[in-house]
Amino acid sequence: MSKAIQDNNLLYNILCPLVQFGTRCHYNHFVVRGAENLPTDGAYIIAPCHQQALMEPLAVLYFAPKPPVFLARADIFAKPTLRAILTFLRILPVYRIRDGQQNLGKNQIIFDQSRDVLLDGYPLCLMAEGRHNNRHHLLPFGKGMFRIAGETQLKLGDHPLYIVPTGIDFDDYERPYSNVVVNIGKPIPVQPFMETYRTDEPVALNQMRETLTEALLPQMHDIRDEEHYDEIMALCNLLNRPMRRREGLRNTAWNRFRMRQQIARKVETGEWPVEKFLPLFQDSHLSHLTRFAEHWNLFATLLSVLAIAGVLVAAVVVPAVRWVLLFCLVCYPLPFIPTHLIVKRKVADPQFRSSFNFGVRLVLSILYAFVIGIVMALCGGAWMSQLADIGAWWGLVAVAWVHIGARLAAPTVNFLRDTLANCRYWLLRLCGKLRKADESYRALTSLCDQVSKD
16 A cells, blocks of 8 residues: 555655755745634645745745645646655645646545545645736636535535635745745635535635635735736835834834735725826836835944944954854855856746745755765864864864854845945935935825825
């Protein structure tokens, strides 16, 4: 008897925590809200929005109490090697009409496997949209998830099954060390739809689809107006800071996400008619200011510059500081290698770039940990005698620092990057290069106040 996909696998159990750790290190802030909404009294299907190729499944793998089993489109299982890899990663194929009418019957086997996964207490994860897009916009759902939910609930009988709407928001799709917000909504019980499902399946599937859509939209940053998407997205960024200040909210990933939601909702409901803002976006100065939407004050910028300068001076003057910094850099130089720029040149589809970049950085980190551990074990005692002569133990110290460095990479890189951006901002401002941009920005905030009063 062949093993079920969710059965215990030693290699998977070893690699899974490593991938979870890599996922966490790939982001500066990884915020999970609503984890208490994950059901404890029954089986559940996690239904995230889908704006990136691999990053949403990795986010789900990170926060799920148990490693979930994923379902993906069947065409990526075509090659035997890929099929074996995907099966090892606990991914099942789902067949669509485009995969051939003759293959649709295979879905019954998938439904049965999905039921067994849920009965064994493991979550199932399906991307209800069936495809991804690199915009903050929810695409129409297919019916595959809801067919699986209906079929599974029939098999489960009185045992409850839930669909959990999960918003996943990336504030930057391609740049490493950005932020991600996971917003888990209230679970939707499938049982109330089953009476209709038994008598009129298409109606029940549409009811489930509409219910999930209504439940998922509040959990994500969704811009419905596709025609003016870019302008609304710019409003969400430009007005985020002043809107947060009015409400006394700190500058956190969660508060920025909630404020983007609020601004988009104001435009969608007509409280802020987008037509009134469009003339301002014809001004190139306003678009130039978008990159400086979040900036530190002059004092904080000077303080960060002095801190960096102090560390550099200490490295020159004090040998121990110099050796510590050199050791840290040698053990984990990856944060300062712009792999995202290399991936950008090689991967045409922007929706896959972050996934490829994550894979490249994870593999390089693992390989580098082995290499630096061996090198330091063999010659670290001689090379690091300036700090301490502990011989081959330097190999273990180096491997440990790879993990520590990976965790500290995001805040360190973002601090350096933000310091550089803020220095540029204040240099342009002091030179008068942002005068027209400031005028445009004041006009924007003034118009915001006006339409709010109206």
